Amino acid sequence: MHNHLEKARLLCLGFFVLLSGCLYAQDQQVADSLLAQYRMGNTKGQARMELLRQLAFNESRNLPQAIRYAEELIAMASKENDYLYLHRGYYQLGNKKRLLGELEPALSAFIKSAGAAQQARFLPGEGTAYTAIADIFSLSNNHPNAMTYYQRAIATLRRSGDTASLASTLSNAGDEYLNYQRYDSALLLFEEAAHLFAKINHPTGKAYSMGNIGMVYANQGQNYQAETQINAAIRILEQTEDYHPVCVYLIAMSEIYHNKGNIPTALKYAQRSLGLAQQYQLKDQISEAHLQLSVLYEQTGAPAQSLEHFKTHIAYRDSVNNINSVQKIADLRTDFEVAQKQTEVNLLRQSRRNQQIIVVSLFIIVGLLAVLMTTLYRNLSTISREKKRSESLLLNILPADTAQELKRNGKVEAVRFEQVTVLFTDFVQFSRLAGTIEPEQLVRSIDYYFRGFDAITTKYGLEKIKTVGDSYMCAGGIPIATPDHARKAVLAAREMIELVRKEWTATDELSHFEVRIGLHTGPVVAGIVGTTKWQYDIWGDTVNIASRMESKSEPGKINISETTYQQIRADFPCTYRGELEVKNRGLLKMYFLEDFTTQPAQQHPDTKAASGYAHT
Structure with missing residues (x-):
């Protein structure tokens, strides 16, 4: 397959995060119907927060307005100390920022969403937040970190009983395998996700599953099966006005017809994708549509149009994927994880202070009441054994120097x-x-x-x-x-x-x-x-x-x-x-x-022999 199709496939990552925590897909008509109620300002308390959540989730035409709903929800939940709705507000904020291509603010919002869900002891929310974090790392081409968070999300969601969110995460993890050409693993996860969505009668989830399976077929060169699956997915998603994946699937269809040699039809699909992406301000999809059009116009003998589309593609691509943003994402993850460990270390240090107070008190009692010497001795021995045990466990999971720094300073600097x-x-x-x-x-x-x-x-x-x-x-x-x-x-x-x-x-x-x-x-x-x-x-x-x-x-x-x-x-x-x-x-x-069974190869023209070996 053409390299452009692999880029289109990569953009499928994170679609299902929009479904997590809700059994229904986005519906612009719902947002429109709730707008009048919002403007009246009659709702209060949790009813108001739920209204804001629904507006932020369902508003798909005007993403900046959806962000304002989410920010209002965050402010209200913070004031009320309502961690459940604080989690939901940050989660919706992260979703909209990600759709706009703003990965750094999106990751920051998802991290805060996970923390609030932990405070609320809300396992489904914690699991979906981990999924969203994994999606960001996947978009940043950080496969090890992405799979770490996908596995954490799947384990959490299996315990939660949230079938829709589990199916969504399985699909995202499957797409990560697809990105690394592990088609058998990807299909297994997609099929389990499809089974779960069918079990809960979720048509949008079914559409995503069909689209993702179609992308697998497309990467394997099975164009007829791919076209059948993707067209069916597009029809369902257009009915629900979920245009972000529609843009990506349209590019996939364009690539399929491009490979068939049908350039006019390929152009129609690419132009249709660009129009939807521009209408709904989807930066990453705008970039990919311009790239596809550049390739197609070059083959039709229109170099001026091809160059213009390519320049626009570069401009949008650089605004979404830049090196500084990726570095900041890595720094945010480090700060988030180390901050959580810092809280645990502070509790451990306080516990040790308490133990020291207890030991001093016990020695005073020993001096006054000699008859309790044996009992006190046993207590002190137990404390010593537990201390050695905790230090041994720490050395099992951290390097020695790192463990010493953690005990000495209460934290470890990156x-x-x-x-x-x-x-x-x-x-x-x-x-x-x-x-x-x-x-x-x-x-x-x-x-x-x-x-x-x-x-x-x-x-x-x-x-x-x-x-x-x-x-x-x-x-x-x-x-x-x-x-x-x-x-x-x-x-x-x-x-x-x-x-x-x-x-x-x-x-x-x-x-x-x-x-x-x-x-x-x-x-x-x-x-x-x-x-x-x-x-x-x-x-x-x-x-x-x-x-x-x-x-x-x-x-x-x-x-x-x-x-x-x-x-x-x-x-x-x-x-x-x-x-x-x-x-x-x-x-x-x-x-x-080379190993001992391999004969030395011919010398590479750019290198010289060293230490008796002919390096090639």
């Missing part, structure tokens, strides 16, 4: 490291195998391999960051900078490959896989995150590129970037793969690390 090597692993065809074996056996198998990876990571002084599904992530050079982080990461990757290779032919009760590994070296920002437990995490473009190195690797291979290669070329023979296309990064140089 730190930038200029040179870190990030390692990603991923099991080949894991999603396909997961559907054919028992879940218990699958968990035992993954646990076996990840325990082995943990031992290797510890052996070479690397820091384990997280596991996401069947992916394992670690890094060298943090939390203490070391000059040989790249070399140690390569040694660890080789042992991981050898562990998997050795187990491939084993006859036991476990399931065995092949593994891909990718490495990249560059700067990262590190700090503490987590809402229910502490977690040491890293952010930055280095993480995204390392993930791309893994996805571009092959079974049983270690794929490294140019920067990592320059670090280890004197110690390890490598095979130059050339410049490979990477989504949103263009062409990147890549190398396969």
Whole structure:
């Protein structure tokens, strides 16, 4: 498929967040009917707040007006200390800001929405807020963080019993898999979402499911099936005046007819998408429609019109996706997570002060009442054991230096490291195998391999960051900078490959896989995150590129970037793969690390032999 279709598919992310917490799609007619009641000003208290929520949700023609409704709701809920409606106000504000392409304010609103839902102990709202946060990270091409929040949202919503919101989140997570070309996993999630929407008789949810399944078919080149599904979705969504996804699906249809060679029909679909996007001020869709029209006019021999549309596309694209906005989003997430941990640390410090007071009092009693010495001794021993236990648990989830900083200062400052090597692993065809074996056996198998990876990571002084599904992530050079982080990461990757290779032919009760590994070296920002437990995490473009190195690797291979290669070329023979296309990064140089069974390849013209190896 043309690269433009992949951009159109990416824009599907976050549609379902509009449905979360409500069994009905947006309805402009509802907003129009409520406007008279709003202007009369007769409603008070919660009735007034519910009116504002309905207006903010259903107003789809005038997004700035919908934002004003949400802001009025936030002000009123704050004054009344009503955390439930405070959550709802921030949630609607985030939705409208996201539709306008203002990702930074949208993320800030969703974070506040999650916090208010926690205060209100409202699980459905907390889950949908996590979904919205995941959507923003997905739009920012931060796949690890997006999947972390999608998994958190799905777990929360399964406990809540909110079927509509769970179906919405499953669909968004499925689209994230679709974005990384994991079509089997994407279809499984889309199908579960479709089943849930059918169960609750939700026509708009059905339309989204049909549209998303159509996008899968489109990416697989099955144009007839894609066209059937997408056209049916458009008809339903136009009836409900939900134009944001309609714009995206129209671009998808344009691309399908473009691939068929039917340029006039492709132009009609693209122009129709542009008209709707301009009418409802949807910046990201305006950008994509201009890009599609630029491509089409170029093929019709109209270079002047093609250039004009391309210039407009660039202007809108830069206003929505800029580097400063993405960096601020990362900073907001760090501030949010660390602020939550700061509250917990303050409570812990207060608890320790209370324990100190108790210990002093006990010693006074011991001096006065010797007969209670044995009892007091047991109490003091218990306190000491619990203190050692809590410190041991802290060291299990945080690096030692980070744990010491947390105990010493009550917080941990985010730190930038200029040179870190990030390692990603991923099991080949894991999603396909997961559907054919028992879940218990699958968990035992993954646990076996990840325990082995943990031992290797510890052996070479690397820091384990997280596991996401069947992916394992670690890094060298943090939390203490070391000059040989790249070399140690390569040694660890080789042992991981050898562990998997050795187990491939084993006859036991476990399931065995092949593994891909990718490495990249560059700067990262590190700090503490987590809402229910502490977690040491890293952010930055280095993480995204390392993930791309893994996805571009092959079974049983270690794929490294140019920067990592320059670090280890004197110690390890490598095979130059050339410049490979990477989504949103263009062409990147890549190398396969050779193992003992591989003969040295021909020397690359841009490099020279070093330490006895001919590096290629």
